[in-house]
Amino acid sequence: AQSVTQLDSQVPVFEEAPVELRCNYSSSVSVYLFWYVQYPNQGLQLLLKYLSGSTLVKGINGFEAEFNKSQTSFHLRKPSVHISDTAEYFCAVSVGQGAQKLVFGQGTRLTINP
Amino acid sequence: DGGITQSPKYLFRKEGQNVTLSCEQNLNHDAMYWYRQDPGQGLRLIYYSQIVNDFQKGDIAEGYSVSREKKESFPLTVTSAQKNPTAFYLCASSIFLGSSYEQYFGPGTRLTVT
Numbered sequence: 001a002q003s004v005t006q007l008d009s010q011v012p013v014f015e016e017a018p019v020e021l022r023c024n025y026s027s028s029v030s031v032y033l034f035w036y037v038q039y040p041n042q043g044l045q046l047l048l049k050y051l052s053g054s055t056l057v058k059g060i061n062g063f064e065a066e067f068n069k070s071q072t073s074f075h076l077r078k079p080s081v082h083i084s085d086t087a088e089y090f091c092a093v094s095v096g097q098g099a100q101k102l103v104f105g106q107g108t109r110l111t112i113n114p
Numbered sequence: 115d116g117g118i119t120q121s122p123k124y125l126f127r128k129e130g131q132n133v134t135l136s137c138e139q140n141l142n143h144d145a146m147y148w149y150r151q152d153p154g155q156g157l158r159l160i161y162y163s164q165i166v167n168d169f170q171k172g173d174i175a176e177g178y179s180v181s182r183e184k185k186e187s188f189p190l191t192v193t194s195a196q197k198n199p200t201a202f203y204l205c206a207s208s209i210f211l212g213s214s215y216e217q218y219f220g221p222g223t224r225l226t227v228t
Contacts, residue, residue: 009154032214043118043204043219044157051213090156100145100164100208100215101172104156 002027002095006105013081014113021076021108023091032094033074034102035065039087047089050074061085086112117141118220120205125225127199135190135223137205145215146188147206150174151222157204163188192225199227 007022025031032051036044048059055067065076074091091105118139127133139146145164149157159172163182177196182188188207192199204222208215 006156034216036219041123041222041224043120043221044206045219046216049214049216051211094214100210101147101159101162102157102217104158106154106156 002031002093002103004091004093004103004105006089006091006108008108009106010109010111012111012113015083016080018079019077019081019085019110021089021091021110023074023076023105025072025074025091025093027072027093033065033067034092034094035059035063035074035076036090036092037061037087038090038107044090047076081110081112083112083114085110118205118207118218120203120220120223123221123223125223127225127227129227130194131227132194133192133199133225133227135192135203135205135225137188137190137220139186139188139205139207139218139220141207141209141218142185143207143209143218144185145208146182147208147217148172148178148180148188148190149204149206151202151204160190160203192227199225201225 003026005024013019034049035047038044050057050067058064088107092102121136147162148160161180163169179191205220206217208217
């Protein structure tokens with residue numbers, strides 16, 4: 001069964017510092033990978049996705065992620081964070097026939113300190 | 115505006131009562147999903163439906179029921195058989211991108227059962 005592991009449950013960072021949120025997945029087949037962001041008491045918003053092609057994927061709000069097949073990783077990065085980036089971030093992999101379902105990691109809470 | 119609506123945002127019930135959570139979408143998406151979110155556990159799939167009048171159990175379907183009588187509606191009933199129903203419930207719908215589905219989420223309903 002496919003699974004997703006987010007290695008850090010909480011990441012505190014100072015404003016304007018770079019950040020990396022780590023995500024590893026297990027799969028024996030081709031995968032499609034996603035990062036979602038959730039602000040307090042809200043639904044999830046898609047940040048970026050990897051379906052095929054270039055392994056460096058750019059998303060909204062200045063985030064990017066790199067797909068590394070050999071390390072089965074899909075880490076999320078931002079070179080300079082803002083207070084408004086404080087949120088919970090979820091990595092997900094699509095599974096099932098036609099890849100219609102998602103399996104989510106446990107989430108990483110990103111806290112930006114001034 | 116197109117999107118997914120969930121109502122109400124907060125719901126309180128007494129133990130032993132069934133409760134139905136509403137989910138409506140006007141995105142014309144075929145597939146819809148229900149997830150449960152608990153702190154530190156990410157999102158877990160309860161049920162999903164790919165077409166009208168058809169739905170499949172997810173990973174934690176016990177104690178829940180759904181119906182899909184209309185394309186735009188996918189209500190979730192939390193029955194008294196669900197042992198720990200207090201949680202944040204998220205509804206999603208998805209569109210096929212040619213190789214994978216992309217899921218869009220509603221704002222969620224926070225259910226508290228006492």
